[in-house]
Amino acid sequence: MKEMLQQxxxxxxxxxxxxxxxxxxDISSPGLPTPDExxxxxxDDPLGAFVAMLESVGGAVHMLDNPHEATDILxxxxxxxxxxxxVSLVPEAVQxxxxxxQIKDPHDLSAVDWTIAKGEFxxxxxxxxxxxxxxxxxxxxxxxxxxxxxVVSRREIVHHMHQxxxxxxxxxxxxxxxxxxxxxxxxxxxxxVLGAHGCRALQVFLTP
Amino acid sequence: MSVTLPIIDHPTAAKPFVTNxxxxxxxxxxxxxxxxxxxxxxxxxxxxxxxxxxxSQIKTATIANLGNYLVEFERNAxxxxxxxxxxxxxxxxxxIVLQILRDHDTKRIVKSKSMLTEExxxxxxxxxxxxxxxxxxxxxxxxxxxxxxxxHIVLPAIHLKKEEVGETFHEHLGTDxxxxxxxxxxxxxxxHLRSKFLxxxxxxTGVNFGIAETGGFVVCTNEGNADLxxxxxRVHIACMGIEKLIPRFQDLGVFTRLLARSATGQPITAxxxxxxxxxxxxxxxxxxxxxxxRSKLRHNSEFREALHCIRCGACMxxxxxxRRSGGHSYQATIPGPIGSVxxxxxxxxxxxxxxxxxxxxxxxxxxxPVKIPLHHQLLAWRKEIGKQGLxxxxxxxxxxxxxxxxRNAKVxxxxxxxxxxxxxFLPHWATHHRFNTWTxxxxxPEPPKESFRHWYAKNRK
Ligand code: SF4
Numbered sequence: 001m002k003e004m005l006q007q008x009x010x011x012x013x014x015x016x017x018x019x020x021x022x023x024x025x026d027i028s029s030p031g032l033p034t035p036d037e038x039x040x041x042x043x044d045d046p047l048g049a050f051v052a053m054l055e056s057v058g059g060a061v062h063m064l065d066n067p068h069e070a071t072d073i074l075x076x077x078x079x080x081x082x083x084x085x086x087v088s089l090v091p092e093a094v095q096x097x098x099x100x101x102q103i104k105d106p107h108d109l110s111a112v113d114w115t116i117a118k119g120e121f122x123x124x125x126x127x128x129x130x131x132x133x134x135x136x137x138x139x140x141x142x143x144x145x146x147x148x149x150x151v152v153s154r155r156e157i158v159h160h161m162h163q164x165x166x167x168x169x170x171x172x173x174x175x176x177x178x179x180x181x182x183x184x185x186x187x188x189x190x191x192x193v194l195g196a197h198g199c200r201a202l203q204v205f206l207t208p
Numbered sequence: 209m210s211v212t213l214p215i216i217d218h219p220t221a222a223k224p225f226v227t228n229x230x231x232x233x234x235x236x237x238x239x240x241x242x243x244x245x246x247x248x249x250x251x252x253x254x255x256x257x258x259x260x261x262x263x264s265q266i267k268t269a270t271i272a273n274l275g276n277y278l279v280e281f282e283r284n285a286x287x288x289x290x291x292x293x294x295x296x297x298x299x300x301x302x303x304i305v306l307q308i309l310r311d312h313d314t315k316r317i318v319k320s321k322s323m324l325t326e327e328x329x330x331x332x333x334x335x336x337x338x339x340x341x342x343x344x345x346x347x348x349x350x351x352x353x354x355x356x357x358x359x360h361i362v363l364p365a366i367h368l369k370k371e372e373v374g375e376t377f378h379e380h381l382g383t384d385x386x387x388x389x390x391x392x393x394x395x396x397x398x399x400h401l402r403s404k405f406l407x408x409x410x411x412x413t414g415v416n417f418g419i420a421e422t423g424g425f426v427v428c429t430n431e432g433n434a435d436l437x438x439x440x441x442r443v444h445i446a447c448m449g450i451e452k453l454i455p456r457f458q459d460l461g462v463f464t465r466l467l468a469r470s471a472t473g474q475p476i477t478a479x480x481x482x483x484x485x486x487x488x489x490x491x492x493x494x495x496x497x498x499x500x501x502r503s504k505l506r507h508n509s510e511f512r513e514a515l516h517c518i519r520c521g522a523c524m525x526x527x528x529x530x531r532r533s534g535g536h537s538y539q540a541t542i543p544g545p546i547g548s549v550x551x552x553x554x555x556x557x558x559x560x561x562x563x564x565x566x567x568x569x570x571x572x573x574x575x576x577p578v579k580i581p582l583h584h585q586l587l588a589w590r591k592e593i594g595k596q597g598l599x600x601x602x603x604x605x606x607x608x609x610x611x612x613x614x615r616n617a618k619v620x621x622x623x624x625x626x627x628x629x630x631x632x633f634l635p636h637w638a639t640h641h642r643f644n645t646w647t648x649x650x651x652x653p654e655p656p657k658e659s660f661r662h663w664y665a666k667n668r669k
Contacts, residue, residue: 014499015294018450021503022275027512029272032455033262035462039255053475106440110406125253125465126475139487140439143432143479161476162461170457171422171484174288175439178464178480183432186472187347187363189370190238191390196346197401198432198479 035162046124046157047206053127057181058194059202067093067151070116070205077203079147083113087141090118090151093205106140115145119152119179119204121167125160126180129204130168133175142177148199150179154206217561222537225367236531238366243525245473246575253465262462264579267516270453271506277420277453278497284423288485290493298328301498305330305412305445306337308494312443314339314409320427320434321345322414323361323519324449324498327541330412342404344433346397353380359535361542362471362521367534401433411437415448416518417463418495421456424484425495428467428477435481445494446483451502451515463518466577470520505553510588514549516578523572523582529565538562545572545582552589560598563589624659631655 043049051061062073070093074080087109088094094116103109117136119129129150133139142148158164168176183198194200226232250256270277282292295301301324309317317334319325319341331341331352343352347364351357353376358364365373374388383396413434418425425446427434438444454463468474486493506512524530524544535543540551540559548562563586572582593599599607613620632655640647 012294014296014300017296018294018497018499018503019275019278021499022278022506025507027272027506029269030265032269032459033265035258035262039258041254057474057478107406110402123476128476128480138439140436143435143439160461161464162458165458165461168457171424171482174483174485174487176482176484177435178476179478180474180476180480181478183478184430185346185394186430187345187350187365188373188390188393189368190241190363190366191370193391193394195398196394196431196433197344197398197405197436 037162040162041125041160043124043159046159047154049124050122050127050157051206053124054181054204055127057127058184059127059181059204061204061206063154064205064207067205067207070094070149070151073205074114074149074203080114083147085112086114086116087112087145088114088116089135089137089141090116093151093207094149100137100141103138106138106144109138109140109144112141112145114147114149115141115199116149116151117142119150119156121156121158121164122152122154123159123161123164123178124157128164128178128180130164131177131179132173133177134173136175139175139177142179143183143198145199147201147203148179148182149203149205151205151207154208215558215560216539218533218537218539218565219561221539222533222565225534225537226532232532232534234369235367235534239525239531242363242472243522243575246470246522246525247473249469249473249475250575253469259462259466260577260579263466263518263577264516266454266459266462267578268513270455271451271512271515273455274450274453274503274506277455278450280420281418281423281453282497284421285485285495286423288423290423290485290495293494293496295496295498295500297500298498301328301447301496301500302330302333304496305447306334306339308443308445309334309339309410312410314443316340316342316404316407317410317412318342318344318405318408318437318441319412320414320429320437321348321364322412322447323358323542324414324447325412326358327500328447328498330447342401342408344401344405344431344437345429346394346401346431346433349397349401350376353377357536357541359543360521360524361519361544367536405436405440408437408441410443410445411439411441412445412447413438415446415452415495416467417460418448418453419455419457419460420453422484424457424482425452426460426464427481427483428464428479429481430472430474430478432479435479438481438483439487442487442490443492443494444483444486445496447496447498449502450497450499451517467518467520470522470575470577501554505550508553510592511549511553511585513580514546514553514585516580517546517550518578520577522575522577526571526575528567528569528571533565538565545586546580549580549582549585549589552593556593556596557598560593563587563593621659621661624661628655628657628659 086097088096182202183196185196350365359367370388377383530544551559570583
């Protein structure tokens with residue numbers, strides 16, 4: 001306890017020292033810019049641009065007329081057909097194989113084979129999809145599953161990241177992530193390997 | 209870092225790398241490939257230059273009002289339930305982290321890439337205090353297992369060949385002897401690190417951008433390691449240099465478009481994660497704000513802009529010296545052009561040779577996404593080092609001589625004549641000997657028959 005107190009004191013001291021050093025010298029600021037929309041990328045076909053981008057970063061894209069077609073497509077993928085533990089947060093597209101709400105500790109998710117997540121919107125310029133942490137019982141599901149699928153509406157596409165952040169507005173949940181393609185590494189001699197620590201592959205289903 | 213190293217100048221430190229077979233050209237090629245990918249990305253974004261000037265303006269405004277933005281950040285982060293700590297220097301940063309670990313009786317931590325914790329020497333400090341630290345970024349894990357330091361801020365193991373990684377993994381992870389297939393090795397690392405992730409009691413991450421307006425922060429990775437490390441354990445510690453701040457949430461639009469394109473030539477990293485407060489009521493989020501010389505650097509108008517750096521590594525990938533000499537030759541946490549600007553601000557004596565590890569080609573300045581005038585700053589450092597009297601004897605004497613020469617027309621033309629004449633007669637050994645380092649890998653030019661002055665006088669009409 002005494003140690004704690006001492007530490008707190010020193011933190012306050014350092015806080016003051018740092019802020020003092022920063023405040024003693026006034027530097028004039030150029031002010032903050034606002035991006036001029038007319039200067040920014042605009043795609044004639046944002047959906048096409050998104051699909052091309054996502055494929056270029058290693059994602060697979062499927063167009064659906066109806067969300068439940070996702071199950072048929074996934075069943076043709078061996079590693080899905082043989083998967084034992086599937087967590088789906090998009091029940092209208094894919095059924096879960098067990099009840100994830102029973103799980104309290106994210107460590108117990110280590111054996112999850114597939115996570116099917118819901119995307120809020122997609123970004124044309126870089127193939128990213130925004131996932132809101134609030135839609136997930138455990139954020140670890142996105143990273144711990146061997147394979148990831150994201151279901152997102154193809155009507156929800158923004159052109160670039162400025163629009164993306166404007167759309168999020170003020171972040172309301174403790175976690176949110178842009179996912180663009182499967183996890184990857186090029187740390188061994190610049191050879192690209194898909195499936196680093198997160199998902200080994202990414203399937204994206206674009207619903208009407 | 210707290211360990212004091214002897215002063216080793218850059219050419220000496222680069223020697224083992226440069227003379228190691230084809231290592232240098234191989235390294236050069238690997239980085240040039242990354243630079244090429246960056247160029248391709250930059251050229252497909254029509255507003256690239258517009259983004260760079262906005263990024264530069266945002267960072268200038270941030271550093272100008274850094275104190276206020278930090279207070280705003282602290283207030284908002286605290287309101288979200290995070291605990292904000294302030295560390296004046298590396299030592300205090302390490303103490304704060306250790307204290308949090310002790311408060312939770314933690315012996316095992318998983319850590320994602322953070323140049324700040326490298327700068328603070330956190331790994332060794334924690335290990336000395338009985339904590340098992342696992343770097344989870346693949347490149348960082350490789351260098352950690354080899355007891356080395358990262359040689360690049362984005363590509364920590366870029367100096368290693370796959371056979372060397374194979375050997376390291378054979379020794380530490382039990383992969384097949386002689387196996388060097390990157391896919392096989394990465395798979396082995398995935399398995400090995402999975403178990404570490406599951407056993408980690410606290411996750412430590414760096415921060416790419418802290419947002420004053422919201423009190424949140426963003427971490428960008430390709431591997432998903434920061435996310436796994438921060439979403440499994442109950443306690444997340446994020447270590448952040450105070451210059452990592454940006455004022456508004458919307459500013460992320462500018463920086464997320466620039467960062468990965470500049471760094472690895474990707475349109476964006478695979479994961480761009482936004483953390484706003486702890487995960488839930490049972491979790492803790494600690495944010496450690498670290499100064500460690502940054503507020504002092506802000507006072508220096510010549511080098512202040514170096515605080516704009518978003519650590520993309522583009523200046524290294526393009527630097528003709530870095531590409532050939534390798535990151536370890538800089539003997540500093542951050543190598544390359546930006547490292548050569550930052551390191552002397554910490555210790556100008558120890559790092560006095562770094563501003564000379566530069567051809568002043570200016571390529572770093574051209575690629576820097578936040579428009580730091582890197583080569584101007586390197587030149588400014590040379591002046592500063594001259595002023596501080598830190599130049600080596602041979603540089604000092606030759607500069608003095610050059611200055612005398614250029615100031616006196618008679619002496620200048622005499623020296624010209626002497627040079628032209630003697631070059632014609634001097635035997636090779638007289639110019640190429642061990643005292644003349646300049647001629648180690650160079651031949652002297654053919655002497656011209658007459659001076660320009662002479663030629664001009666003859667041909668003037
Ligand atoms: S100085 Fe510029 S180019 Fe170099 S790492 Fe920093 S932001 Fe990137």
